[in-house]
Amino acid sequence: MLAMILFGVLAGVTLVAAVGVVASRTIFVAALWLVLSFLGVAGLYVLLGAGFLAAVQVLIYVGAISVLILFAVMLTPNAMGTEERTNRQWVLGVTLVLVLFGMLAALMFSGRWPVAASGGIMPEAGGTLLVASKQTTGMTAAALPSEDDARRMTGVIERPAPGGGSEFFVPGPITMIGRAFMTDYLLPFELISLILLMALVGAVVVARE
């Protein structure tokens, strides 16, 4: 119930802000609407239990990309101006947006969406024991998977239990992301790290010239 109300408020804020971005005639104000839209999306991530993604969304989209946009606006000759701009291509823009919306909606209703191993609830920081201790997950005993099912789920780690046998462990979101970076996505992760480091070193070198 509360989740639905919060979802409605956050989605509303995101959408109104997104309309504000394209409807406002002062470019600086449009950029500010974009910030609000990004914050609304971060709120939706929090609602979905993806705290790490929400924090990264705020850090990168609000703290870095929006700031870059605002900075670029300030460096334009008309930075102080109140000059209002109109767009003569709005018909084309609306058509493209409607086509994109149709495609996304079709995708949304046609696809089968996977459910997380923890039953849709993202586990907390330290991770959650899936089978060994039934209380920690907050799920009823009937909803818990059997050992064979747990082995087939993605992201579940099997480890020896303290009392003998084995227990199944769903790591916290940060652990899962870190594990994915260091195993399945090692090459892209290293490449992106290298590119970012090169950009940083490049900035220092340019500053030294």
Next chain:
Amino acid sequence: MGAVCAMLATTFAQAVALPLLQAGPGPAVRAALAGLLKGRLPEGGIPLTVDLIVWVLIATVIVLVVQIAMLYTTLIERKLIGRIQDRIGPNRVGKWGLTQPFADMVKMLTKEDITPTVAHRWVYNLGAIMVVPPSIIVFAVIPLGLGLIATDLSVGFLFFVAIASTSVIPIFMAGWGSRNKYALLGAMRAVAQIVSYEIPQVLSIVGVLMLAGTLSMQGLIAAQGPLQAPGYAGFPGVWFILLQPVAFVIFLLASTAEIERTPFDIPEAESEIIAGYHTEYAGIKFGMFYLALYFHTIAAAALATVLFLGGWQPPIPVVAVGPEALKVGLAGLAAAVPPPVWFCAKTFLMVVVFMWLRGTLPRLRVDQLMVFAWKVLVPLSLANLLLTGVLAAVARQAGWNGLVTFAAFAVGNGLLLYGLFFLVRQWQRQSAARQVTFDGQGSAALAGHVAG
């Protein structure tokens, strides 16, 4: 004397008020609230309502406590800077000037509320309103003791950095909305400075995060003491300032720039650009910027305490060897003072360091500022990151004990500092040979560009 009294009073006020935080999430309060609401609300709505009331209570306590701390921090700052400059400081309002902050507040509230006629009304006013929330939301993840934290997020540190990074948006709004070239220039300086110093600030902390192996604020504190979380893979019982002294200094300098305090208060250098982005604000709207400045200062000091000074843990070593009486005595001493007092004392120590820097150092020039961030702090923090990664991996593989690890880190940090001084000297010689001088052309070009 007055300054010391004010500091003690503030610490005391925090120590008394903060246990209320513990009462917030406490089951007793929840049970009492549920009993009160029973029969007045539909049965299903009670847990939700109780949750909401508890969270509003916690938020209120945080805001009030931080606000009281902020009021007295201004008084302490004025007293301390006065002493540094051989003055007395405020001493007329109340005993030792203790009610001076309230007089200041009344003055701000009763001043005329001015909005410039050319200002963009919405952006101008929203800028003053939005400048405070980012600086106070971060206190939600500041722990004052075991369980004394509004919410111990698994991504606590990242939350802090993310929220703090949004504080540049209101500065932009203030600078642009004022429609004043000095305000715009001040905002651009502020944002360039904050964005530049965010890089060394976060890079210097990555070393600490690597050692602790967690992003949770309580986890970071636990990693620095005898109480370790299960699964902790770092080095036990040592404050990170001892393992990461260079990172601590980088963090301190970058934080000073982040919160725009002297010697990094270029965005509001009054001899160059009047008062920067808050030139056009008067009365309580200026008060909001003032408030945010002090909230940022306290938050940065609290973050330094969590990351490098062991958080709320007592600064008393746990002795593994020695007579039993000594062990019992030290443990008793550590237990006699509640954790929030340790935390507040350490935080105030850090706030005083910020004030001391302000009272001692002259303001940098805008080009010196950027040079310092990009040519000194960023390479140094990258080198520190590499060193920490290598040493942590080697220590874990080779199974070094605490003392060997500590010695290795001490040698490594010494090498870092030696390398830094060597490079800076070489760089100075090269500059002298090329006859490169800094004449502030960078800022002049920037000003010309904006005005044009």
